[in-house]
Amino acid sequence: MKVTVLFESDYGNTAAIADAIAEGLRPHAQVDLRPVDGGSIDADLLVVGAPTHVHGLPSARSRKALEQEAAEREAKGETLEYHPTAAMRRFIDDIPAGDGRKVACFDTRFDRSVILTGSAARTMRLRRLRYALVIILLADVGVLVYGAMAAVAPSALIPGYESYSSRTWLELVAADTQTAAFVLLLFWLLGAYNVAFAVLAIAIAATAFRRGEGWAWWALLAGNTLGFGAPMVYDQIVGEIGVFEMLEFVGIAAIYAALAATVPAGRSRRPPDLVHR
Numbered sequence: 001m002k003v004t005v006l007f008e009s010d011y012g013n014t015a016a017i018a019d020a021i022a023e024g025l026r027p028h029a030q031v032d033l034r035p036v037d038g039g040s041i042d043a044d045l046l047v048v049g050a051p052t053h054v055h056g057l058p059s060a061r062s063r064k065a066l067e068q069e070a071a072e073r074e075a076k077g078e079t080l081e082y083h084p085t086a087a088m089r090r091f092i093d094d095i096p097a098g099d100g101r102k103v104a105c106f107d108t109r110f111d112r113s114v115i116l117t118g119s120a121a122r123t124m125r126l127r128r129l130r131y132a133l134v135i136i137l138l139a140d141v142g143v144l145v146y147g148a149m150a151a152v153a154p155s156a157l158i159p160g161y162e163s164y165s166s167r168t169w170l171e172l173v174a175a176d177t178q179t180a181a182f183v184l185l186l187f188w189l190l191g192a193y194n195v196a197f198a199v200l201a202i203a204i205a206a207t208a209f210r211r212g213e214g215w216a217w218w219a220l221l222a223g224n225t226l227g228f229g230a231p232m233v234y235d236q237i238v239g240e241i242g243v244f245e246m247l248e249f250v251g252i253a254a255i256y257a258a259l260a261a262t263v264p265a266g267r268s269r270r271p272p273d274l275v276h277r
C-alpha cells in the first residue's frame with residue numbers, strides 16, 4: 001500500500017507528529033512524507049495534518065500574524081525554531097476526492113477540550129461544508145427577507161385570509177375592525193417569528209455549523225424543518241400557493257440536500273485525537 005503524509009507546520013510540532021505517523025506506517029506501507037505542496041499524489045491513503053489556528057485551519061491572516069511575531073522575536077535576538085511550510089489551506093481543495101482513496105486528518109492543538117481549542121483536522125474534514133453552508137445561508141436569508149417583509153407590511157399576508165375565508169378583507173374591516181386589527185397583529189407576529197428563526201439559523205450556520213460541530217447540524221435540521229414546515233402547512237391550509245410559497249419547497253429541499261451531504265461523522269469515524277502537549 002502507498003501512503004502520502006502531507007503536513008503544514010510552523011514550529012515543528014505538526015511536522016514531528018507527521019514524522020511519527022510516517023514511522024508507524026513504514027513497516028506496513030510505502031510512505032511518502034513531505035510538507036504540503038501542489039505536487040502529485042500517488043497513494044492509496046492520504047494523511048493530512050496541520051496546526052490549529054484560531055479554532056480551525058491556519059488562514060493567511062493567522063500565518064501572517066505568526067510571521068510578524070517571529071520577525072519581532074528574531075529582531076530581539078531570540079533563537080526560534082520557526083520554519084513555516086506552505087499553507088495546507090492553499091492545497092487542500094486541489095486534493096482529488098471521490099476516487100476511492102482514503103483520507104485521514106490530524107492536527108496539533110492545545111491540550112484542552114476540543115470545544116475550547118477548535119480543531120484544524122475537523123475543519124479540513126469539513127471543507128466540503130462550505131457549499132452546504134452557502135445553500136443553508138441563502139435559504140435562511142430568504143426566510144429572513146420574507147419575515148422582515150411580513151413584519152414591516154403585515155397586510156402583504158391578507159391574500160391568505162381572503163383565500164381561506166372566501167371573503168374580502170374590506171368585508172372583514174367593515175364587519176369587525178377589531179378582528180381585522182387582531183389578524184394583522186398575528187401576521188406581524190408571524191413575520192417577527194420568521195425573522196427571529198432566520199437570525200438564529202444564520203448565526204448557527206455561520207459559526208458552529210461552519211466549525212463542524214455536531215449539535216449545530218441537528219439544530220439546523222430541527223430548526224429548518226420547523227421554520228419551513230410551519231409556514232408550508234399554513235400555506236396549504238389557507239390555499240395560497242404562489243411563486244413565493246413554491247420557493248419554500250425549493251428552500252427546504254436544498255437545505256435537506258446540504259445537510260445530507262454533511263451528516264456528522266460517528267465517534268468511530270472522527271479523526272484521531274493527536275494532541276500537542
Ligand SMILES: Cc1cc2nc3c(=O)[nH]c(=O)nc-3n(C[C@H](O)[C@H](O)[C@H](O)COP(=O)(O)O)c2cc1C
Pocket residue numbers: 008009010011012013014015050051052053054055056062063065066108109110111116117118276
Ligand atoms: C496564531 C496561532 C493561533 C493558534 N490558535 C490555536 C487555537 O485556536 N487552538 C489551539 O488549540 N491551539 C492554537 N494554537 C496553538 C497551535 O495549534 C499549536 O502550538 C501547534 O502545535 C503549532 O503547530 P506547529 O508547531 O506545527 O506550527 C495557535 C497557535 C498560533 C501560532
